[in-house]
Amino acid sequence: MSKTADTPRLIHILSSSFWGGREEYALDICRGFSEMGWRVSVYTRDAGAIDTPFRLHGIRVRHLPLRGYADLATALSLAHRLRHSDALTVVHTHKYRDAFLALLARKLARRKDVRVILSYHRVKPGRNTRLARRICRNLHALVFVSRLSRDTFMSTWSASAPPIKPEHTFVLPSSIYMPDYTPAPPPRTGPRIAMYYGRLVPGKGVDTFIEAISELRGRRARARIAGQGDPDYIDLMKRLADRLGVMDLIDWRNGREDPHALMENCHFGVVPSTVPEAFSLPTAMFMAHARPVICTSNGAQREYLTEDSEALFIDPSDAGALRTAMRRMVDGELDTEAMGRAARCKFENDLNWNSFAANLAKIYRDEPL
Numbered sequence: 352m353s354k355t356a357d358t359p360r361l362i363h364i365l366s367s368s369f370w371g372g373r374e375e376y377a378l379d380i381c382r383g384f385s386e387m388g389w390r391v392s393v394y395t396r397d398a399g400a401i402d403t404p405f406r407l408h409g410i411r412v413r414h415l416p417l418r419g420y421a422d423l424a425t426a427l428s429l430a431h432r433l434r435h436s437d438a439l440t441v442v443h444t445h446k447y448r449d450a451f452l453a454l455l456a457r458k459l460a461r462r463k464d465v466r467v468i469l470s471y472h473r474v475k476p477g478r479n480t481r482l483a484r485r486i487c488r489n490l491h492a493l494v495f496v497s498r499l500s501r502d503t504f505m506s507t508w509s510a511s512a513p514p515i516k517p518e519h520t521f522v523l524p525s526s527i528y529m530p531d532y533t534p535a536p537p538p539r540t541g542p543r544i545a546m547y548y549g550r551l552v553p554g555k556g557v558d559t560f561i562e563a564i565s566e567l568r569g570r571r572a573r574a575r576i577a578g579q580g581d582p583d584y585i586d587l588m589k590r591l592a593d594r595l596g597v598m599d600l601i602d603w604r605n606g607r608e609d610p611h612a613l614m615e616n617c618h619f620g621v622v623p624s625t626v627p628e629a630f631s632l633p634t635a636m637f638m639a640h641a642r643p644v645i646c647t648s649n650g651a652q653r654e655y656l657t658e659d660s661e662a663l664f665i666d667p668s669d670a671g672a673l674r675t676a677m678r679r680m681v682d683g684e685l686d687t688e689a690m691g692r693a694a695r696c697k698f699e700n701d702l703n704w705n706s707f708a709a710n711l712a713k714i715y716r717d718e719p720l
Contacts, residue, residue, distance in 0.1 A: 359439040360390045364449040366417035368398040372632045373445045379528035381410045429456035441715045443468045466491040474627040476507040484514035493520045496630040497651035525630045526707035527639045534641035535615045543572040546617035549633045551580025556623030562670035564597040572681045579606030614640040622646040625667040638698040643690035645676045661694035
């Protein structure tokens with residue numbers, strides 16, 4: 352689709368210096384909306400880990416300082432660009448501080464028509480500071496990635512009115528942009544692969560996974576760990592695996608490899624987060640690839656997964672329960688291919704990209720869902 356001055360403009364602001372769920376979510380939206388004909392760009396703080404994936408997919412990358420609430424230089428630079436923006440312009444942010452800078456830039460540009468959106472990716476009560484309330488009041492939309500995220504956020508104001516009108520809040524579970532993808536069947540030969548994908552940082556349960564991997568020995572099975580994270584933490588996890596004598600059972604993959612290709616070559620996913628997940632994009636990715644998942648039950652996963660149908664649930668940090676779940680997956684006690692098909696069906700029914708993008712476009716345009 353040709354893009355003209357009348358084409359809607361979408362700007363994502365990402366102030367992180369590392370790749371994670373927010374960035375994956377924003378990349379999928381940018382790719383999808385670019386294909387829908389929108390003029391799309393992402394503003395970052397010149398971080399290679401963020402810029403490279405966007406550039407690889409043809410998304411225009413621009414840089415701003417993005418140093419926080421007091422960063423007037425960012426607000427002025429963004430205001431200049433907004434001032435000369437035409438047609439519908441949407442600025443989609445993912446942190447309070449970036450939303451504040453976007454709102455300030457909109458005011459400096461005298462462009463009340465520019466729509467500022469904040470996606471909330473956490474399971475935490477909303478901030479009740481004067482500044483946070485002001486940010487919420489001035490947003491065009493506050494988008495939660497799960498009911499758990501929304502309810503936890505709103506719990507701050509359980510006895511009083513929240514700072515944002517209900518008609519400006521939305522629960523829109525995330526999706527994965529995978530156009531024209533048909534899931535590949537799991538490998539028929541070789542060992543059965545239990546795969547972790549996600550951030551390699553504390554709170555994601557990587558240590559729990561490593562503690563449970565010994566259950567795979569003697570079962571013609573292996574573990575795969577893929578993702579980006581803190582190098583010191585990754586080294587700590589490798590030393591843990593060495594100390595527990597399971598290093599030979601683990602296939603460590605560079606976090607910059609395509610996770611979709613790796614998922615096609617696994618049999619089930621393991622997402623053992625100890626912190627509550629507001630959504631868990633890796634879980635949805637395994638579902639899209641028709642792979643069942645073992646995951647913790649302390650986040651929003653129960654909103655879109657069913658016990659023993661598409662997933663097995665364990666308590667956080669319970670390596671024993673994870674061992675049992677992996678044994679059931681590996682030993683043939685469960686029909687993992689049938690579970691994978693059920694996961695894919697649930698993804699197509701509840702998390703499919705077309706519905707997600709259509710609803711997000713309505714939020715961008717201020718149309719009723």
